[in-house]
Amino acid sequence: MSKKPYIRPLDFKHGCIDLTHGSGGRAMAQLIDELFLKAFDNPLLRQLNDQAAFDVPAGRMVMATDSHVVTPLFFPGGDIGSLAVHGTVNDVAMSGARPLYLAAGFILEEGFPLGDLKRIVESMAAAAEEAGVAIVTGDTKVVEQGKGDGVFINTTGFGVVPPGIDISGNRARPGDRILVNGTLGDHGVAIMSQRENLSFGTGIESDSVALHGLVAAMVETVPNLHCLRDPTRGGLAATLNELAQQSAVGMRIEESSLPLREGVRGACEFLGLDPLYVANEGKLVAICAAEDAEPLLEAMREHPLGREAAIIGEVQEDPNHFVQMQTAFGGMRMVDWISGEQLPRIC
Amino acid sequence: MSKKPYIRPLDFKHGCIDLTHGSGGRAMAQLIDELFLKAFDNPLLRQLNDQAAFDVPAGRMVMATDSHVVTPLFFPGGDIGSLAVHGTVNDVAMSGARPLYLAAGFILEEGFPLGDLKRIVESMAAAAEEAGVAIVTGDTKVVEQGKGDGVFINTTGFGVVPPGIDISGNRARPGDRILVNGTLGDHGVAIMSQRENLSFGTGIESDSVALHGLVAAMVETVPNLHCLRDPTRGGLAATLNELAQQSAVGMRIEESSLPLREGVRGACEFLGLDPLYVANEGKLVAICAAEDAEPLLEAMREHPLGREAAIIGEVQEDPNHFVQMQTAFGGMRMVDWISGEQLPRIC
Ligand SMILES: Nc1ncnc2c1ncn2[C@@H]1O[C@H](COP(=O)(O)OP(=O)(O)OP(=O)(O)O)[C@@H](O)[C@H]1O
Ligand SMILES: Nc1ncnc2c1ncn2[C@@H]1O[C@H](COP(=O)(O)OP(=O)(O)OP(=O)(O)O)[C@@H](O)[C@H]1O
Ligand SMILES: [Mg+2]
Ligand SMILES: [Mg+2]
Ligand SMILES: [Mg+2]
Ligand SMILES: [Mg+2]
Ligand SMILES: [Mg+2]
Ligand SMILES: [Mg+2]
Numbered sequence: 001m002s003k004k005p006y007i008r009p010l011d012f013k014h015g016c017i018d019l020t021h022g023s024g025g026r027a028m029a030q031l032i033d034e035l036f037l038k039a040f041d042n043p044l045l046r047q048l049n050d051q052a053a054f055d056v057p058a059g060r061m062v063m064a065t066d067s068h069v070v071t072p073l074f075f076p077g078g079d080i081g082s083l084a085v086h087g088t089v090n091d092v093a094m095s096g097a098r099p100l101y102l103a104a105g106f107i108l109e110e111g112f113p114l115g116d117l118k119r120i121v122e123s124m125a126a127a128a129e130e131a132g133v134a135i136v137t138g139d140t141k142v143v144e145q146g147k148g149d150g151v152f153i154n155t156t157g158f159g160v161v162p163p164g165i166d167i168s169g170n171r172a173r174p175g176d177r178i179l180v181n182g183t184l185g186d187h188g189v190a191i192m193s194q195r196e197n198l199s200f201g202t203g204i205e206s207d208s209v210a211l212h213g214l215v216a217a218m219v220e221t222v223p224n225l226h227c228l229r230d231p232t233r234g235g236l237a238a239t240l241n242e243l244a245q246q247s248a249v250g251m252r253i254e255e256s257s258l259p260l261r262e263g264v265r266g267a268c269e270f271l272g273l274d275p276l277y278v279a280n281e282g283k284l285v286a287i288c289a290a291e292d293a294e295p296l297l298e299a300m301r302e303h304p305l306g307r308e309a310a311i312i313g314e315v316q317e318d319p320n321h322f323v324q325m326q327t328a329f330g331g332m333r334m335v336d337w338i339s340g341e342q343l344p345r346i347c
Numbered sequence: 348m349s350k351k352p353y354i355r356p357l358d359f360k361h362g363c364i365d366l367t368h369g370s371g372g373r374a375m376a377q378l379i380d381e382l383f384l385k386a387f388d389n390p391l392l393r394q395l396n397d398q399a400a401f402d403v404p405a406g407r408m409v410m411a412t413d414s415h416v417v418t419p420l421f422f423p424g425g426d427i428g429s430l431a432v433h434g435t436v437n438d439v440a441m442s443g444a445r446p447l448y449l450a451a452g453f454i455l456e457e458g459f460p461l462g463d464l465k466r467i468v469e470s471m472a473a474a475a476e477e478a479g480v481a482i483v484t485g486d487t488k489v490v491e492q493g494k495g496d497g498v499f500i501n502t503t504g505f506g507v508v509p510p511g512i513d514i515s516g517n518r519a520r521p522g523d524r525i526l527v528n529g530t531l532g533d534h535g536v537a538i539m540s541q542r543e544n545l546s547f548g549t550g551i552e553s554d555s556v557a558l559h560g561l562v563a564a565m566v567e568t569v570p571n572l573h574c575l576r577d578p579t580r581g582g583l584a585a586t587l588n589e590l591a592q593q594s595a596v597g598m599r600i601e602e603s604s605l606p607l608r609e610g611v612r613g614a615c616e617f618l619g620l621d622p623l624y625v626a627n628e629g630k631l632v633a634i635c636a637a638e639d640a641e642p643l644l645e646a647m648r649e650h651p652l653g654r655e656a657a658i659i660g661e662v663q664e665d666p667n668h669f670v671q672m673q674t675a676f677g678g679m680r681m682v683d684w685i686s687g688e689q690l691p692r693i694c
Contacts, residue, residue: 019691024580024626026684029589048593049516050438050576051411053508058405063505064398065450069488091397103412105501107454139501141416143692147496154452154486156503158410161400169396229397233371242376246395279371337373344366345490 006030015114022108022142035118036138039125044101044136052136054101060161064091067154071345073120076190077205078281080153081124086208086281087232087347088155089131093212094228094284096167096219097159102128104155105139109148120151131210133157159212165219171226172247176315177293179286181214181300182207182308183259184236188278189267191346196271204263207282214305218286221299227287232347234337235277239285240323241337250318253335255328257312276325276335279346287315353377362461369455369489382465383485386472391448391483399483401448407508411438414501418692420467423537424552425628427500428471433555433628434579434694435502436478440559441575441631443514443566444506449475451502452486456495467498478557480504506559512566518573519594523662524640526633528561528647529554529655530606531583535625536614538693543618551610554629561652565633568646574634579694581684582624586632587670588684597665600682602675604659623672623682626693634662 010030020027037045044052068084078086085102092099104124108117128135186207193204211230219225227247231239236258244251260275268275282305288296293311300306313325323335357377367374384392391399415431425433432449439446451471455464475482533554540551558577566572574594578586583605591598607622615622629652635643640658647653660672670682 019689022580023689023691023693024582024585025689028580029684047515047517048589050441051409051444051504051506053407053409053442053515055407056403056405058403060400060402061408062398062400063448063450063484063503065452065484065501065503066486067452067454067488067501069454069490094397095400097398101410103410103503105412105414105452105503107414107416107499137410137412139413141414141692143416143496143499146493149490149494152454152488152490152499154412154414154501154503156410156412156450156452156501157398158505159398168394168400170394233369233375235371238371242395337376342366342370342372344370345488346370 010034010114012114012118017108017110017112017114017142019110019142022140028140032140035121039121040135042134042136044134056160059163062092062095062097062159062161063156064088065154065156066091067152068347069152069345070347071149072194073150075194075206078208079120079123080151081120082127083208083281083347084153084155085124085127085131086210088157089133089210089212090230092157092159093215094230095161096165096215097161099133099157099159099212101136101158102133102155103137104135104153107148107152108142109150110142110145112150117151164223167225167228169227169229169243169246172243172249172287172315174249174315174317175290176226176287177290177311178251178253178313179297179309179311180259181284181306183261184280184283185264185268185275185278186261187281188343188346189264192271192343193267204267207280209282209305211282211284211305214303217299217303218296222288222292222296224292225286225288229285231280231283231285233279235279237276237335238337240335244321244323248321250316250321251313251323252316252326253313254326257310259308259310281347357381357461359461359465364455364457364459364461364489366457366489369487375487379487382468386468387482389481389483391481403507406510409439409442409444409506409508410503411435412501412503413438414499415694416499416692417694419541420497422541422553425555426467426470427498428467429474430555430628430694431500431502432471432474432478433557435504436480436557436559437577439504439506440562441577442508443512443562444508446480446504446506446559448483448505449480449502450484451482451500454495454499455489456497457489457492459497464498511570514572514575516574516576516590516593519590519596519634519662521596521662521664522637523573523634524637524658525598525600525660526644526656526658527606528631528653530608531627531630532611532615532622532625533608534628535690535693536611539618539690540614551614554627556629556652558629558631558652561650564646564650565643569635569639569643571639572633572635576632578627578630578632580626582626584623584682585684587682591668591670595668597663597668598660598670599663599673600660601673604657606655606657628694
């Protein structure tokens with residue numbers, strides 16, 4: 001679309017989204033051309049067809065989708081743009097797949113500053129480039145002021161699973177070990193402290209990051225990895241309960257093994273949150289056979305995103321599929337996946 | 348998730364969406380289980396992993412995405428649920444691909460009636476079943492009242508292009524013929540008349556429908572089809588201008604050849620709209636070599652979705668890439684892709 005003679009370029013300093021940016025005419029074409037295509041630039045997107053077309057070898061593919069409605073749009077350690085890339089790249093990666101392509105759907109609110117949109121789109125482009133994925137197709141809709149909230153971003157990812165890998169939530173078996181790649185609750189606490197306008201002096205940042213490089217290192221060491229899942233909404237507690245349900249097993253974790261930043265611990269106490277239920281955006285839970293646990297832990301710790309990895313518990317037989325935690329004081333506590341807290345719009 | 352003992356089933360009669368339905372805990376799991384999984388049911392979705400995994404043969408694949416923000420949510424001839432399936436299936440199909448899988452991302456507004464959501468989800472499931480595509484993965488977010496508008500639905504589709512097919516917006520050549528499969532403007536007029544609370548007595552319904560069956564019949568007859576595009580937002584005018592730009596050609600269409608319902612013509616006059624700019628959701632524009640035009644037209648007319656197909660014009664050499672129309676009175680008119688009208692949230 002680059003040859004179209006727009007009367008004047010978009011005004012990223014003072015301009016705002018209006019309804020014409022979503023109505024299929026010249027204003028929308030200009031926004032796509034001067035903002036989205038420029039930032040996301042790649043040959044597949046440049047085809048500008050109704051769809052992106054690409055060739056793949058025979059094999060196992062995966063698709064994952066997430067809409068992102070996080071508030072505030074900008075937070076310590078990231079923004080809705082980078083989060084929208086990391087969130088979907090990670091859901092693709094939790095199959096062991098290499099993420100290749102993203103589709104991006106924007107729902108913009110009338111009146112949203114073009115400058116903020118540009119910042120978000122450029123952050124998204126940088127996150128995609130760093131993750132080695134291409135944003136190959138997109139969509140832009142505009143809703144009236146008061147019918148949206150700045151910007152919502154859906155991303156849908158496509159990836160290719162290496163032969164011989166079979167990771168699924170129903171593969172946990174009694175005796176398996178449970179690992180995480182690092183500290184819990186950083187993303188949720190970063191968002192909540194920004195939202196509540198708290199400054200803890202601890203400078204907690206979101207852990208938002210793309211995990212597929214770590215996953216590649218993990219499956220290279222342990223191709224027979226059983227389960228992988230990123231503990232996002234609902235935190236570690238929701239993820240373990242989901243996996244326990246799917247695999248029809250119980251789980252026991254040890255509180256003393258859970259990696260936790262001091263600042264997160266303090267903020268959670270202050271905010272009345274339990275770090276077990278707080279969202280992460282750069283963490284994964286891995287489950288593997290007992291004999292694979294040490295080699296897996298070592299492989300994780302060698303990777304920059306797994307330096308604080310830990311074995312946090314094990315899978316048990318349990319007809320009730322309970323998740324329990326041995327507390328630091330030696331007692332046992334149920335980790336139900338009901339969570340009293342609600343942290344709306346955390347991602 | 349079906350074994351979880353929810354305290355009581357969802358109340359589709361009086362219940363409403365609240366923030367807990369988006370916070371990753373038990374309420375969200377129940378909503379997914381009792382509404383989405385039940386309606387969309389298929390083995391890939393049932394895996395309930397972070398992603399859907401499937402095997403594909405080597406070849407050309409396509410991905411397309413659209414967010415749907417149509418208002419009103421229910422309109423003559425469809426609703427946001429069926430539209431969300433048709434819209435993305437059609438963007439996939441416009442490559443000649445067979446659509447296989449959809450991902451669905453929901454952004455729900457707090458307070459939205461569960462009964463309405465059920466109606467939409469069931470309509471979506473029915474449309475997917477009719478189109479022969481499976482909704483294999485999804486996402487559910489909730490925003491506070493006043494930060495959304497009932498429900499927004501993103502769908503992203505995945506499909507496989509048959510070998511030997513190469514349809515792209517840059518393949519129009521001077522001398523090629525331009526065809527449409529039926530009457531123009533039905534969707535936009537159906538939405539506008541509902542929105543303006545008009546009753547024309549003509550009962551115009553949206554043309555919203557999945558077009559890949561028609562496309563399959565077309566490429567069987569003319570494998571060397573050059574371009575396909577569905578004239579959605581911006582209508583026929585926007586689509587022809589896009590194709591003219593991409594292929595670096597001009598186009599000439601004839602007003603007298605354009606299929607148009609009397610009721611749509613009348614409603615457009617009444618509403619001050621030009622049917623050339625009004626959105627369609629069950630229409631396609633096809634461009635093929637001159638010698639393929641008659642066989643293609645015949646193949647289209649034999650299909651239920653192409654009975655009113657017509658050859659509407661031809662591609663010309665034109666360094667300005669103009670689209671022009673020979674009017675019914677014999678004059679020539681520019682069909683610019685700027686459109687004075689704005690029809691916000693038509694899809
Ligand atoms: N935000 C975006 N980022 C990147 N590319 C985009 C974005 N929005 C649209 N595009 C690209 O611009 C082109 C036109 O998009 P558009 O949404 O108008 O097509 P469509 O889906 O066929 O139409 P409609 O949305 O009206 O059904 C497509 O190639 C699409 O991939
Ligand atoms: N509206 C929906 N329709 C169909 N399936 C859904 C829907 N919402 C979620 N799912 C399915 O439920 C499971 C859990 O979805 P969820 O969004 O919680 O996972 P996630 O994306 O890994 O987490 P998060 O969204 O917090 O990052 C997935 O298998 C997903 O495909
Ligand atoms: Mg289209
Ligand atoms: Mg996710
Ligand atoms: Mg679109
Ligand atoms: Mg996940
Ligand atoms: Mg579309
Ligand atoms: Mg999700």
